[in-house]
Structures are given as structure tokens and as C-alpha cells.
Amino acid sequence: xxxxxxxxxxxxxxxxxxxxxxxxxxxxxxxxxxxxxxxxxxxxxxxxxxxxxxxxxxxxxxxxxxxxxxxxxxxxxxxxxxxxxxxxxxxxxxxxxxxxxxxxxxxxxxxxxxxxxxxxxxxxxxxxxxxxxxxxxxxxxxxxxxxxxxxxxxxxxxxxxxxxxxxxxxxxxxxxxxxxxxxxxxxxxxxxxxxxxxxxxxxxxxxxxxxxxxxxxxxxxxxxxxxxxxxxxxxxxxxxxxxxxxxxxxxxxxxxxxxxxxxxxxxxxxxxxxxxxxxxxxxxxxxxxxxxxxxxxxxxxxxxxxxxxxxxxxxxxxxxxxxxxxxxxxxxxxxxxxxxxxxxxxxxxxxxxxxxxxxxxxxxxxxxxxxxxxxxxxxxxxxxxxxxxxxxxxxxxxxxxxxxxxxxxxxxxxxxxxxxxxxxxxxxxxxxxxxxxxxxxxxxxxxxxxxxxxxxxxxxxx
Amino acid sequence: xxxxxxxxxxxxxxxxxxxxxxxxxxxxxxxxxxxxxxxxxxxxxxxxxxxxxxxxxxxxxxxxxxxxxxxxxxxxxxxxxxxxxxxxxxxxxxxxxxxxxxxxxxxxxxxxxxxxxxxxxxxxxxxxxxxxxxxxxxxxxxxxxxxxxxxxxxxxxxxxxxxxxxxxxxxxxxxxxxxxxxxxxxxxxxxxxxxxxxxxxxxxxxxxxxxxxxxxxxxxxxxxxxxxxxxxxxxxxxxxxxxxxxxxxxxxxxxxxxxxxxxxxxxxxxxxxxxxxxxxxxxxxxxxxxxxxxxxxxxxxxxxxxxxxxxxxxxxxxxxxxxxxxxxxxxxxxxxxxxxxxxxxxxxxxxxxxxxxxxxxxxxxxxxxxxxxxxxxxxxxxxxxxxxxxxxxxxxxxxxxxxxxxxxxxxxxxxxxxxxxxxxxxxxxxxxxxxxxxxxxxxxxxx
Numbered sequence: 001x002x003x004x005x006x007x008x009x010x011x012x013x014x015x016x017x018x019x020x021x022x023x024x025x026x027x028x029x030x031x032x033x034x035x036x037x038x039x040x041x042x043x044x045x046x047x048x049x050x051x052x053x054x055x056x057x058x059x060x061x062x063x064x065x066x067x068x069x070x071x072x073x074x075x076x077x078x079x080x081x082x083x084x085x086x087x088x089x090x091x092x093x094x095x096x097x098x099x100x101x102x103x104x105x106x107x108x109x110x111x112x113x114x115x116x117x118x119x120x121x122x123x124x125x126x127x128x129x130x131x132x133x134x135x136x137x138x139x140x141x142x143x144x145x146x147x148x149x150x151x152x153x154x155x156x157x158x159x160x161x162x163x164x165x166x167x168x169x170x171x172x173x174x175x176x177x178x179x180x181x182x183x184x185x186x187x188x189x190x191x192x193x194x195x196x197x198x199x200x201x202x203x204x205x206x207x208x209x210x211x212x213x214x215x216x217x218x219x220x221x222x223x224x225x226x227x228x229x230x231x232x233x234x235x236x237x238x239x240x241x242x243x244x245x246x247x248x249x250x251x252x253x254x255x256x257x258x259x260x261x262x263x264x265x266x267x268x269x270x271x272x273x274x275x276x277x278x279x280x281x282x283x284x285x286x287x288x289x290x291x292x293x294x295x296x297x298x299x300x301x302x303x304x305x306x307x308x309x310x311x312x313x314x315x316x317x318x319x320x321x322x323x324x325x326x327x328x329x330x331x332x333x334x335x336x337x338x339x340x341x342x343x344x345x346x347x348x349x350x351x352x353x354x355x356x357x358x359x360x361x362x363x364x365x366x367x368x369x370x371x372x373x374x375x376x377x378x379x380x381x382x383x384x385x386x387x388x389x390x391x392x393x394x395x396x397x398x399x400x401x402x403x404x405x406x407x408x409x410x411x412x413x414x415x416x417x418x419x420x421x422x423x424x425x426x427x428x429x430x431x432x433x434x435x436x437x438x439x440x441x442x443x444x445x446x447x448x449x450x451x452x453x454x455x456x457x458x459x460x461x462x
Numbered sequence: 463x464x465x466x467x468x469x470x471x472x473x474x475x476x477x478x479x480x481x482x483x484x485x486x487x488x489x490x491x492x493x494x495x496x497x498x499x500x501x502x503x504x505x506x507x508x509x510x511x512x513x514x515x516x517x518x519x520x521x522x523x524x525x526x527x528x529x530x531x532x533x534x535x536x537x538x539x540x541x542x543x544x545x546x547x548x549x550x551x552x553x554x555x556x557x558x559x560x561x562x563x564x565x566x567x568x569x570x571x572x573x574x575x576x577x578x579x580x581x582x583x584x585x586x587x588x589x590x591x592x593x594x595x596x597x598x599x600x601x602x603x604x605x606x607x608x609x610x611x612x613x614x615x616x617x618x619x620x621x622x623x624x625x626x627x628x629x630x631x632x633x634x635x636x637x638x639x640x641x642x643x644x645x646x647x648x649x650x651x652x653x654x655x656x657x658x659x660x661x662x663x664x665x666x667x668x669x670x671x672x673x674x675x676x677x678x679x680x681x682x683x684x685x686x687x688x689x690x691x692x693x694x695x696x697x698x699x700x701x702x703x704x705x706x707x708x709x710x711x712x713x714x715x716x717x718x719x720x721x722x723x724x725x726x727x728x729x730x731x732x733x734x735x736x737x738x739x740x741x742x743x744x745x746x747x748x749x750x751x752x753x754x755x756x757x758x759x760x761x762x763x764x765x766x767x768x769x770x771x772x773x774x775x776x777x778x779x780x781x782x783x784x785x786x787x788x789x790x791x792x793x794x795x796x797x798x799x800x801x802x803x804x805x806x807x808x809x810x811x812x813x814x815x816x817x818x819x820x821x822x823x824x825x826x827x828x829x830x831x832x833x834x835x836x837x838x839x840x841x842x843x844x845x846x847x848x849x850x851x852x853x854x855x856x857x858x859x860x861x862x863x864x865x866x867x868x869x870x871x872x873x874x875x876x877x878x879x880x881x882x883x884x885x886x887x888x889x890x891x892x893x894x895x896x897x898x899x900x901x902x903x904x905x906x907x908x909x
Contacts, residue, residue: 257499
């Protein structure tokens, strides 16, 4: 993407006024986005992102500059401009770049390209047909296939030279059910670090019927009650509870400056002994996986909590300098327009021994959260919230009527303590995680689990 | 390669390729921003980004593609990708390019003075705010970040039908975000102000004072019992709720069945105290603009007039479908987007009494100052929302204590008919704004 001689010139320019580390991140990304509404192809977009981010560090002070103008003189001038934010001087840097070697753990079978448009449209049509017939109340369907391929070059003044290509595919399917004046949508969005083979191997109709079933069920649902209840959270994307309640608070971006409730708690019991939590960027072809992170370090499997005891954090390069701990392969950014920050990859809670049936049967009165929406957290206080897309009441140890409009809130530290049953059925779901370094694909996973007490924001008296 | 040269060469190549009509939508922005922590500069960002989307008619169909690489070797990519995309589109509607409006309004949205602000001034401003925050109250445990920035943005739309629209805007801002603690209790808060004309106009002491007040007043918060309460949504919370639901006024969403306002045109959908206006021509606000993403001259539109739904927001395509006239609300989510529909500067017409007066007229209720998880806890299609929030308990017409660990639930469509009173405190911080709203009753879930 850029020649080593030019990269060396840029890094030298970046370090000419006292920086102790400089890095470039070059990106060439192609996006393809097809969309169908009500069975008609109405969206076909493609394009190319292209640019460079230049980062200079002096201790934990960082300068970041980016540009999409890749002319040689301009790049050197941009690096020089960024360097002027530092006061100091530096000698010449002679770099001997070492191409880092890593195993490609994520084989791509069918690379996305425009030539496959007709095949993608066939697959979208399958989804549309299944959505439309999934429930008698479905009135509208929307289907899309998003592919992108991101080529990156990461090089730095330590001599690191790393190049990789990341390929992603995601299908989104949504159905809208209408019942009188009520409208409700149901959604499924499977995705992977993979090519079109993801969709060829998937039971598209089954996924689509699931979206339709959610819309059709929830449009007839009454409102969830308000107050504090035990909550059984279904496996898969239910792991967004841990992602919000705890995962963000373990990122060095917050921990490194002491702005997290988890700062200074290594080795302490912070969760129920039933909880073991892991962030793993190496799972083959998983939506949140990477060969190397966006600072060029191979990803790894990081145990965050083991049997309730805090074992580790997610650490990027600046966090590593702040915390005096090694980085964990967790430096990520959406694009060259963002400086890297410590972020999650595939975060999940490890399996326990209970069955879903036991958890429901052991709950006298509570909420069964079958499918989750997204949420957010304040890492300094661990106050979190997230939405339930599909929920049911549990009465006398049995799943009863569906309820809608339920948001779960709580404090991460308390929620972790209140997990009192963990299932034996780990699964993962896909989401986009938005934070300081942009919007990134992440997996959230867990087995079915029960939290003994959470606040549900429904509506009283309805 | 400069954008005008690029455009001319692209259109020449496109014509040879077989395109009969072509358009570019170019957007470029430049910014300098600094973040200060513990009186040192923590991060310093210099950013510059350009991108363009191309659309063109080939074989009688419109195709789209975009690139951030404004260089000769991108031209064939754009022409080929757009052709491939045009080939698969199945809409039958005509997507003809626009030759331009007869007249465009005049509006000054760019300040060269603002963009000349020395980076050292930005650093000093952020340092000054941080110092002022730390000096003001011993319960402040940390300034997480104090930031200052200036940014400018440029937009150019040009096509082979003769359209040539150009606009530049700029903004400078200062923000601070902090932590305060007392015993085991930790709270966070912040504030920001901006200027569209002159960085030195930004009142740094006021930002610091307001950020501190916003934060320490949350200390000692507790939940309230679950019940229905009268609720006042403070202007910032009300603005974010309106913004999350504003897509229901887009004719595109109405047509696609994503809005429950289908078939409601000309009907009463809100209380008679509700007037909702999109006014891109209002000077001195962030959402001001003189043309939309199709190059149609922007204009003021009243969407709701005293409770009655007067119009949806239209672009040329949705207007043609509905047999209406475009309202000048074509939008594009940057150069990567496709033409859609959105507001420019949407606001609810304010009432006459201040927030303090609204509080004083509330016997017992909740003042909500912040709504969280809006991306997940709202459903614009159904209008239902259930959101974590923060605020204060009002007792005997006064704020009695801070409240946390509660949610507020309701339905946005119903809420439009249930606003008892609107405050006079409209503050334009973005392109969608509401004054404080007092609602007779909303469901609060707590302890």
C-alpha cells in the first residue's frame, strides 16, 4: 500500500520533535451494500474508503492526525504538522522493518465482489419470502447484505510492519407486524469474519422466520411490569449484558486513568463464583475476531474474570504505558479516522452446569429475556441499561405471556454478584459496538443465565 | 487532485463510458482538536477527510458509488461500480437529476476568523476550563477530559444538468467531562458550549461552573418507587427524545411503513400547544443550510401546526410519489449514503414559562435531565420507549433530591398529545431541538 522507504520518511518526520514512538495505519476498504424492501431491490451502494492515520506518542501523550490525501509530500507534511504539537528534538531514525508473521486463522472461501450481486439478490429473495410468510400479521419486510473488505498496513518506529485483509459479511432481516394501530419490528442479523460462504452455509429461511416470529409475537404483547424481578437471560446475544455491565469497564481507556469501577480490583472477588468471563479475538471466522489488532499485535484469548475473581483487563498500547502492564492485542479502531483504543473482540461468559429448564422452573415470578437489543454503560459508575426485544413473564416456574417495552437497568458490579445460575449452552450473537474509537463488529456470548434481581423498566398498571 | 479538475475529468470519462447524466456530491472537512488532562495536552488531533459520491444514469437506470480517494485511478472504480449497482436496482421510479432551483437563499454559515484560531488558544481554553473545574469543589475527583476544537466542513454538489451548489460551515466548541465522589458514591457529568463565529466568544467559566453543578448535584442519588409520575423532560433530554423519533416525519419512512403517521396528514396528532418547525434558514444555529442533498433550495416548513400534521418531509422522489412538492429535505448520510430524507434544523416552538416555573408548578414529580440507551430502548415504528434516565425528584414545587436507577416508559405518538406545557428554554445545540416538556403522567420504574 505504501513503500517502506516512504513509511520510514513519514515516521522520521513524525518523530522530529521529541516523540518516542510513531505509527502509521493505512487503510483501503471496499464496502458493498445491497438492500431489498418488500421484495424489491432498492439499495445498491458500493465504495472505497482510503486514508492514513499517523500517531505519535511521547509517554502517554498522543498526537493523532489523519488524511485521505496520500500524496507523498502531503503525508510527510501531515506527519510534520502533527509533530509540531510536541516540544523537543530527536535524531535520525533508521528503521529495519520486520514483517510480522502470523497464521491466518480466518480462511475466506468466497471473497465478496460485484460479480456476485445476482447471487446475493437470490439469497435476499429467499429471506424476503420466508419473512413474508413467517406470521399472518407481517406487513413489511426489509433485507440487506453488507460486505466489506478492509486492507490494512500498520508500521511503527519499533520496526513493526504488518499487513492484513479482513473480510466481513452480514445479513440483516427485519419484519414489521401490524395489528390495528400497533406496529412492531423483529430483527435478525447474523454476521461473520467471512465471505459469502457464511450465507451459503446458513439456513436463511430459519433465521428469517425467527425475525418474523418475534415481530408477530411482540405486536400482540402487553407492556412489561415495572420493578425489581429475577431475570432469566437467554444464551447468545444475551451476553450483551456482560458486554455493557462489565466489559467496557475493563478497557484500559477507562481503567488506565482510574475512571472505572474495576480499577485497582485485580485479584478481588467482583462477581459471583459462577462467573468466568473471556474476551477472545482468535475464534476462527467469528464476527469480532482479528489476526492482528489495529496496532499490529496478534490477538489473543484474555481471561477477564475466573470464578468471580478479576484476572485481567483489555489493554492497548497507551493503556499499557499508563498501567505498566503488557498490551493484550485489544487495540482497535473503526478506520484510519480513529486513534486505536482498548476494545472488546468476542466477549463471553463460560458455560456452567444448569439447564434452561431448571432456571425457568426455579423462578416463581420473573422475566424471561429471550432476545436482547443493545445498551450502554457509564464505566465510571457501572450504571448500565439495555433493551429486551423479546420478553415473557415467568409465572409459577413456567414461561407465560409475552411482554414488550422492557429495558433492564442496574449497576455492573451488583449484576455480576447477582448471577445465581449459569447454563450449559454457550452461544454467540453479533453486534456493533460504538465507543471512543468508532463502531466495531463484536460478538457477545453467554449460556442462558439467571440474575436474581434486576430493575425492569416497563409500565405500571398496564 | 482538486475537486473541480476531478469532476470535469470524471464527467468526460463517464460520458465516453456511456453515462447520460452524472452528479457528484463532495464533502470535505478539516478539524483541530485537543484534549487536556492533568493540565497537560493528552491528545492532539489534526484531521482532514474528503470523499465523494457519484451517481449517474446508465442504460436508463441510476447507479451509485463512492470513494475517499480523489485521484485519477478512482474514476474507473466509480464508473464500473455504479454501473453494476444500477443493473441490480429494481425500482421503477424515475430518479432524474435536478438542474437547480431558480433562486437560493443567502446565509452566512462560515467564519474564517473561527478557523484561524491558533491551536495554542485551544489548549489554553481546555486547560482553563479544567483548572476552573478542579478549583471549584473538593468533591470533584477527576476531570476525565477537557477538550476544545474547531472544525470546518465544505459541501459541493454538481451535475451535468448544470447544478452547482456549494456551502461551507464551521464550528468551535469546548467541553468538559468530570467525575465527582463522596464516600462510595461516584457520579459523572459535563457540559459544552460552541460558537459558529468566534472562538473567543465561548464562555469558559460558564462551561466549568455548569459542568460542576450538573455533576455534584447528582451525588446522593437514589431510586424512587415504581409509579406513574408527572414528568418534566429538561430541554436536553426532550431534544434527544425528539431526535430519536424525528424519522417518523420522513415521507420515505411513512411510505415504507416504518412510521405510524401513515394516513394522518391533515389530522390532529398532537395537542394544540405543539408546533413543529424545520427552519434551515434560521441564522446562527448548527443546522442552517441553503440547499438540500439534491441541490433543492432549502425552506422553512411547519410539520405540525397547533397539533395538526401539515406535511411530511420530502425529497423529490417521495414528493413525486405522494403527488406533493419537495420540501427541500433530501439528505445524505455523508458521501457514503444514498439520497434519503431528513430535517435540517427541527425544533418544537417554545412556550412562555421558564424551567424553574415549570418545576414550581409541579407538586410532586420527576425532572429528567438525561436519557440513556436511546439507540436501543426506543422503537420509532411503534413509538414505544423504555429508557434508563437520571434526574431529580420534585416535591412541593422544588427539587428535593437527585434520582438514579430508574427508567421512564411511554409512547412518543401518545406523548405528542399529552404535553401539558412547553418551556421557553430552547437551546440550539444540534439540528434537532426541543424546549423542556411537562407531561402529566409517565410510567417510572424504580425500586
